[in-house]
Amino acid sequence: MNSIKICIVGSGPAGFYAAQHLLKKLPTSKVDLYEKLPVPYGLVRYGVAPDHPEVKNVINTFNKTASHSNFNFFGNVSLGVDLNIKQLQDAYNIVLLTYGAAKDKTLGIPGEKLDNVISARRFVGWYNGNPEDQDLNPTLQPSITILGQGNVAIDVARILLSPIDQLKETDITDKALYTLITSPVREVNIVGRRGPIQAAFTIKELREMIKLPNVSTLWRETDFEGVEEIVTKLQRPRKRITELMLNSLNSQKDIKRICPKIFSPIFYRSPIDISESSVKLAKTMLMGDSSSSSARAVVTNDVEFLKTDLVIRSIGYKSINIDPSIPFDEKLGCIKNEDGRVAPGLYTTGWLGHGPTGVILNTMNNAFAVANHVCDDLNNNKSLGENKPGSEYTLNVLKEKNIQVVKWKDWEKIDEYEINEGKKLGKCREKVTDINKMLEIAS
Ligand code: FAD
Ligand code: NAP
DSSP states (O other), X not given: OOOOEEEEEOOSHHHHHHHHHHHHHSTTXXXXXXXXXXXXXXXXXXXXXXXXXXXXXXXXXXXXXXXXXXXXXXXXXXXXXXXXHHHHHXXXXXXXXXXXXXEEOOOOOTTTTSTTEEEHHHHHHHHTTOGGGGGGOOOOOSEEEEEXXXXXXXXHHHHHHSOGGGTTTSSSOHHHHHHHHTOOOOEEEEEOSSOGGGOXXXXXXXHHHHTOTTEEEOOOGGGGXXXXXXXXXXXXXXXXXXXXXXXXXXXXXXXXXXXXXXXXEEOSEEEEEXXXXXXXXXXXXXXXXXXXXXXXXXXXXXXXEEXXXXXXXXXXXXXXXXXXXXXXXXXXXXXXXXXXXXXXXXXXXXXXXXXXXXXXXXXXXXXXXXXXXXXXXXXXXXXXXXXXXXHHHHHHHHHHTTOOOBOHHHHHHHHHHHHXXXXXXXXXXXXXXXXXXXXXXXX
């Protein structure tokens, strides 16, 4: 019998978990994982905060999948540049797109393109060593305002305000560490357009922020009017995080001495204009049930100027459409699909398939579900199982284009190099941040 040839594009959690499940359910299939960068793991390597190394343990599971004899990793191959969808469809029975969300949502307000406004996605990529973000080289400032209140905003605030001792042995790049050591940051505001009950950050991340040594968390009392009255009626996770905020607010009244650094969450404010020295915020009101996460923010005519030196936009990521033949929902910023199905033999999952939210666990569950649909479809539609050449075809195309394909054993050389470089600096790893250098080590 022919072996089913499957290709997956994007080696983040969605790609790896889908590969794991497909190899388990279809043990005779061949699974080829293509990745734009010479290195694997997507946002586990370039998103997850360096001071959360335990989250990166999922890499052990991915490495186990990579050791399967029917699995291949083809790094340094970009879909839409080096190969197109048609070529993948010619070569494989199943094409599964998991290339994530490589752009930012934007606010669309005046001043957003000023030099003092940077993207949280790029800032995170910069401190995590993503080669694509090394040119950001941010100049940190005493007062920084982050727009958006998701966990990415919290990650960024924590990295900016953490004592250096908590970062210096992590895999944060040495360059970023130096910038932070010499940083003048004194105050980080995080601004949300809705209220405390709608905040997008989660309890573990908030607790970590509140407990940071040498940092005072300062809430605005007016943001919590009416919150105490409804807190007992909230569902358990929302109740617990709201209680944490209220406790922190109450303890702030007893503070005798404000720490040298300040973390300041601000609610009910929507940015409407940015200048070199401030953000103009419109006060908002909630429409709908104000105790529900679905309440909407509506701007009022009341405005406030928040003085700040640097603005970091953290309102979410966005996927891009790589090939005009793929049906794409521009508004949601993801591929149009039904339970991961895009067209016969073409699937999507991960942030590209369901939008740029969800932790690794959500991404894993979705990847497993879509992998199950692939198996069902292969069972029910025999025409999907016709003989296909797989990587024999694509590797020829790449060879003709002179593309240096990075295989798993090549990545292992880069991995070893980084760990050794890290040892010299007393860190768990020092990432290579230049693609040519990666390719040189790999070859
Ligand atoms: P990604 O991880 O983005 O993977 C996509 C992959 O596709 C990347 O490797 C990319 O290089 C590749 N690619 C892109 N374009 C192409 C192309 N054209 N051709 C080939 N390959 C391509 N979750 C947690 O559980 N805990 C955390 O602590 C946590 N921290 C996070 C911190 C940040 C800053 C962010 C943004 C997210 C965090 N998450 C966390 C969420 C988690 O990272 C996501 O759920 C998960 O990474 C989504 O997986 P994905 O595979 O869909 O996308
Ligand atoms: P997010 O959780 O969706 O948060 C986006 C934030 O931006 C929200 O506060 C949102 O407000 C705000 N926003 C969106 N559009 C806006 C606009 N036009 N004007 C003003 N504010 C706007 O996105 P994220 O922070 O990028 O995180 C993405 C996912 O990764 C999340 O699921 C997150 O949990 C996960 N993640 C997890 C961790 C972790 O586990 N430690 C770390 C980082 C990321 P509204 O709520 O009002 O829309």
